[in-house]
Amino acid sequence: MNKETRLNWVFKPLVHAAALGPLVWLIWLGLGGQFGPNPAEFINRYTGDWAIRFLLIALAVTPLRGITGLALVMRFRRLLGLYAFFYVLLHVSSYVALDQYFAWGAIWQDIVKRTYITVGMLAMVILTALAVTSPKAMVKKMGGRNWQRLHKLVYVAAIAAPVHFFMMRKGFQIEPLVYGGIAGLLLAYRAGVWIRAKARTRAARADAQTA
Amino acid sequence: MIIRQRPLHPIPSSEITPKSVFDDRRRVLKTLGFGGLAATMPLWLPGPAEAAWRPTEGKALSGTPHPKYNAQVLGQEPASLEVVSTYNNFYEFGLGKGDPAEHAGKFKTTPWTIKVEGAVEKPGTYDIDDLIKAEDIEDRVYRFRCVEAWSMVVPWLGVPLAKVIKRLNPTSKAKYVYFETVFDPDQMPGQRRPTLEWPYKEGLRMDEAMNPLTLLAVGVHGQVMPNQNGAPIRLIVPWKYGFKSIKSIVLMRFVEKEPPTSWSVANGREYGFYSNVNPNVSHPRWSQATEKKIGLNNIFGLPIRQPTLMFNGYEEEVAAMYAGMDLRKFF
Numbered sequence: 217m218n219k220e221t222r223l224n225w226v227f228k229p230l231v232h233a234a235a236l237g238p239l240v241w242l243i244w245l246g247l248g249g250q251f252g253p254n255p256a257e258f259i260n261r262y263t264g265d266w267a268i269r270f271l272l273i274a275l276a277v278t279p280l281r282g283i284t285g286l287a288l289v290m291r292f293r294r295l296l297g298l299y300a301f302f303y304v305l306l307h308v309s310s311y312v313a314l315d316q317y318f319a320w321g322a323i324w325q326d327i328v329k330r331t332y333i334t335v336g337m338l339a340m341v342i343l344t345a346l347a348v349t350s351p352k353a354m355v356k357k358m359g360g361r362n363w364q365r366l367h368k369l370v371y372v373a374a375i376a377a378p379v380h381f382f383m384m385r386k387g388f389q390i391e392p393l394v395y396g397g398i399a400g401l402l403l404a405y406r407a408g409v410w411i412r413a414k415a416r417t418r419a420a421r422a423d424a425q426t427a
Numbered sequence: 428m429i430i431r432q433r434p435l436h437p438i439p440s441s442e443i444t445p446k447s448v449f450d451d452r453r454r455v456l457k458t459l460g461f462g463g464l465a466a467t468m469p470l471w472l473p474g475p476a477e478a479a480w481r482p483t484e485g486k487a488l489s490g491t492p493h494p495k496y497n498a499q500v501l502g503q504e505p506a507s508l509e510v511v512s513t514y515n516n517f518y519e520f521g522l523g524k525g526d527p528a529e530h531a532g533k534f535k536t537t538p539w540t541i542k543v544e545g546a547v548e549k550p551g552t553y554d555i556d557d558l559i560k561a562e563d564i565e566d567r568v569y570r571f572r573c574v575e576a577w578s579m580v581v582p583w584l585g586v587p588l589a590k591v592i593k594r595l596n597p598t599s600k601a602k603y604v605y606f607e608t609v610f611d612p613d614q615m616p617g618q619r620r621p622t623l624e625w626p627y628k629e630g631l632r633m634d635e636a637m638n639p640l641t642l643l644a645v646g647v648h649g650q651v652m653p654n655q656n657g658a659p660i661r662l663i664v665p666w667k668y669g670f671k672s673i674k675s676i677v678l679m680r681f682v683e684k685e686p687p688t689s690w691s692v693a694n695g696r697e698y699g700f701y702s703n704v705n706p707n708v709s710h711p712r713w714s715q716a717t718e719k720k721i722g723l724n725n726i727f728g729l730p731i732r733q734p735t736l737m738f739n740g741y742e743e744e745v746a747a748m749y750a751g752m753d754l755r756k757f758f
Contacts, residue, residue: 252525253506253514253721254577254730314729322714330712383712386575387622387693389522 223291231292235299238266239306256314263307268377270300271343272398275374279405294350297370301347304340332383339376342369371406374399480561481537481651481659488646490564490584498568498580505568506579506722508648512655514721516573517674518622519608519615520655526617527655534614536659536675545605545681548596555660559586559645566649567642572704572739574668577730578718583663584646589637597633601681605630606662609677623689629673630686630700631664634748640665640741643676666738666745668702699758703749704739708758 242262245251251258274296277289316323326333346367348354355363378396385392480488498505505511517527520534539555563586572578592604610626612618618625635641642663645652652658657674664671670690680686690698697711706716719730738745749757 253510254524254719256719256729257524257577317729317732322717325714329709329714332712385522387518387690389622390620391522 223288227288227292228295231295235270235296235302238262238303256310259310260307260315263303263310264381267300267303267307268381268395270296270303271370271374271377272395272402274300275370275399275402279402282405282409297343298347298350301343304343308340332380335376335383336380339373339380342373342376346370346373371403374403480559480564480645481556486650488564488584488651489649490566490646493565493567496567496569498582501568501570501580503580503720503723505582505648508650510722511579511581511647512653514579515656516575516669517617517655517657519617519625519627519675521617522622528653530616531654531658534654534658534675536654539659539677541660541676542678543595543680544678546598546600546683547681548598549594555645558591559643559660563587563590564645565642569640569642569663569665570736570739570741571663571665571669571672572718572735574670574698574702574710574715576710576713576715576718576735577721578735578739579721580723582648583642583644584649584652585642585644585663587639588641588643588662589639591643592636595679595681597681600683602633603630603682603684603686604633604636605678605680605682605686606673606676607678607680608673608675623693626677627673628687628689628692629662629671630682630688631662631671632685632748635664635745638745638748640744666704666741668704670698671702701749701754701757703745703754703758704735705737705754705758706735707737708755 242259246255246259274293277293277296280289281287312318312323316326327337328334346369349358349363349366358366378392378399381395382389382392513528514524515527516524517531520527520530540552541555541558542552544550564584565586566582566584568580568582570578571581597604606629608627609615610618612625631641643660644657644663645660647653647656652661657672660676661674662672662676671688685700688698688700690702691700704715709715715735717732718735719732721730723731725731736742
């Protein structure tokens with residue numbers, strides 16, 4: 217088996233299976249009547265948890281490559297990002313359908329009036345834009361530079377998601393802070409890389425001038 | 428409606444058990460043997476102890492059905508015992524709705540004493556059996572509205588708080604009653620995290636505490652209170668958001684000033700001292716205009732959504748207490 221077949225026939229199916237695991241488990245719980253007396257809340261929390269987790273997993277790919285040098289992982293970055301969007305879609309649909317029963321007026325009121333829903337919706341809009349522009353053809357159409365600029369918005373989503381989670385909870389709760397902390401580390405890594413690259417170009421320019 | 432008041436039994440102070448003996452009564456009883464029983468009689472029991480309302484075997488508990496606060500008059504079926512006991516908030520046992528049921532199983536509720544202090548003529552540490560009399564227990568079906576915009580219809584078993592307070596003779600300085608939940612991180616894993624300032628604190632204005640609606644609940648659905656619902660004794664203030672109905676009470680203090688409450692300390696912008704159910708005053712993060720009725724499902728098996736009622740439908744009984752108050756300011 218060469219590298220490409222192994223990627224397509226072993227690793228990719230494994231990633232798909234792992235990424236669909238939470239959904240399969242959710243369906244299994246539902247079939248077993250395990251949602252409790254408020255199924256909408258259960259499904260909404262569950263899919264929200266996984267949306268945030270996949271977003272952070274997708275954001276961990278680049279640092280993982282940088283630290284381990286494992287180039288292969290980059291092949292799953294888009295896939296993992298799309299799964300984050302997939303769970304966001306389930307999360308938002310469960311809110312619209314199961315929680316609000318399609319009361320669009322009330323939903324709009326929520327979006328404009330409730331900051332934590334505004335923040336959550338911001339993350340959803342960003343991830344939607346990124347998902348829509350994720351095919352390779354779109355990269356070509358937009359041009360690499362524009363595409364990259366747009367996709368930097370994922371950093372905003374990475375902050376918005378834990379903030380949305382933190383604001384939704386009552387009292388001082390640790391779980392959203394853990395996600396926020398992980399997001400912070402993943403962004404700090406990028407900031408570090410950026411600063412070092414900048415310093416290097418400055419040094420190179422200085423070298424060029426003295427030479 | 429006729430409210431019968433049981434006559435109080437005035438006891439000369441000479442007959443009152445010294446506090447030191449009372450606090451230590453279990454050891455005293457053991458030392459003295461049965462002969463010491465009479466000497467350590469609870470405060471207001473005229474004769475030998477009546478049958479304790481807390482069954483030693485099984486969980487059955489009953490109360491006199493209330494002529495007004497029942498399912499027929501309310502017009503909605505109570506949520507099942509399973510729903511009531513598996514879906515609730517009790518942060519001392521975890522943050523998920525199912526956590527209390529999962530983690531409160533071993534919570535020890537016997538023996539249980541409540542300390543009464545402050546502006547009151549009969550302070551002391553009372554055994555729960557001395558505060559709650561079996562014959563006083565009523566069966567009342569109330570609406571229960573959580574601040575998170577869900578609600579339930581619940582058949583509580585309990586005694587009007589006013590009945591208990593009257594026996595304790597608060598002084599004229601008692602303007603508020605302050606309550607605390609037990610603090611026991613060994614048994615309550617949630618108290619090992621700083622979610623709120625522990626122990627849980629709550630309070631009521633004296634007229635709210637004396638309102639005939641306010642209950643000290645010791646059971647639900649024909650059973651002694653399940654641990655996860657605030658056993659062995661909790662408050663039920665049906666016109667206020669659920670978090671006002673403090674659970675597993677160990678302290679009642681009669682005070683002159685408005686006491687701090689856990690949620691108002693944690694976030695005073697979102698949770699006020701009064702916290703009356705009010706569909707017109709939104710929580711800063713969500714609307715309070717409607718609620719999901721847990722336990723009452725639509726054809727898809729999902730809880731129905733219905734408009735929230737002013738004072739949770741108890742306007743007639745409680746609105747007069749807040750006459751002239753700006754409920755937007757005193758939320």
